[in-house]
Amino acid sequence: MGDFRAIVIEQETEGGRILAHTAEVRQLSDAFLMAGEVTVAVEFSDLNYKDGLAIAGRPGVARVSPLIPGIDLVGVVESSEDPRWRPGDRVVLNGDGIGESHHGGLAERARVRGDALVRVPDTLLNEQAAAIGTAGFTAMLAVLALERTGVDPEEVRESGSSVLVTGAAGGVGSVAVSLLAKLGYPVTASTGRPVEHGGYLTDLGAAAIIDRAELSDPGRPLQTQRWAGAIDSVGSHTLANVLAQTRYGGTVAACGLAQGADLPATVMPFILRGVTLTGINSVEAPPALRETAWRRLGTDLDEEALAAMTRFIPLAEAIPAADDILAGRLHGRTVVDVRA
Ligand SMILES: NC(=O)c1ccc[n+]([C@@H]2O[C@H](COP(=O)([O-])OP(=O)(O)OC[C@H]3O[C@@H](n4cnc5c(N)ncnc54)[C@H](OP(=O)(O)O)[C@@H]3O)[C@@H](O)[C@H]2O)c1
Structure with a gap:
């Protein structure tokens, strides 16, 4: 598989304090990815308050360095060692430590745990699943x-x-x-x-x-x-x-x-x-609860309301948008098209 683009944050810490911090878009190879059974061609991530903290270099979210931030991802399975997932499956992942201790969704590729993935409901497009996000x-x-x-x-x-x-x-x-x-x-x-x-x-x-x-x-x-x-x-x-x-x-x-x-x-x-x-703890929600919540999201959320609360930005714009979400300048949901 070829190289891919991702936001990478890198920081130097001492006793929990962040001494130096960078966030930039980089070209990476698969060797950068962490262990996981499923490799996903990510299409969309999105911006949560937590992502704002990680990208802006505030403490409490990024637990390793370097780290690809992004606590959500939506995309298509590229390859899988987990028999439940096959190439072409549309998947969504929220939390489970991605964007905190494991590389996250603000990248064109991710390698993650099969257990944490949920199938995108047939009633939702991938960008709608990302608009929902964590x-x-x-x-x-x-x-x-x-x-x-x-x-x-x-x-x-x-x-x-x-x-x-x-x-x-x-x-x-x-x-x-x-x-x-x-x-x-x-x-x-x-x-x-x-x-x-x-x-x-x-x-x-x-x-x-x-x-x-x-x-x-x-x-x-x-x-x-x-x-x-x-x-x-x-x-x-x-x-x-x-x-x-x-x-x-x-x-x-x-x-x-x-x-x-x-x-x-x-x-x-x-x-x-x-x-x-x-x-409510979304990060550690067990698989059965994830399935139930996503099945309900596929039927109980008004499509027009979801569109009205969503705006789209390209990957690089997630870096300045981090300050905006922390300052309370955003409203609704911000989807990141990681391929743009
Ligand atoms: N438990 C979980 O699993 C879980 C999952 C996701 C998020 N969260 C947490 O839930 C919170 C919201 O996350 P989000 O992604 O929705 O963030 P967000 O988009 O930034 O929304 C937070 C909203 O809180 C209000 N607010 C901000 N500062 C405030 C203050 N000082 N006093 C009162 N209200 C204030 C603002 O709403 P108005 O402009 O309408 O006042 C702001 O839009 C965060 O604390 C996040 O860490 C927890």
């Missing part, structure tokens, strides 16, 4: 968690309540809003950009928009009951307030830490209102 996969895992704990669209509608999505204009948030709306849940979207992106979120299916400032400061342990459930990408005081505002028996799925990794809350919502707090 963000959409995570949003689907959160929706599955709400369903598992009995948050039912009809009951939510009848109660006059809604499901809250925080960080709504971001990647996880945008997919969560559109998935929930398509499934019939009334959705309230919390965003720091209500003027700029209120119309965008309404088009994705949000019935109401609130300013994230309503949730971001310290609040009382129990507040007026507003939400039948919530999908939270924000953490910190926001998550604590969301828990304090969740109705009796509701579920909050914690996905992210855009405001902070702390959780300054009390046990009151749990012991007085029977609220469930459930954690």
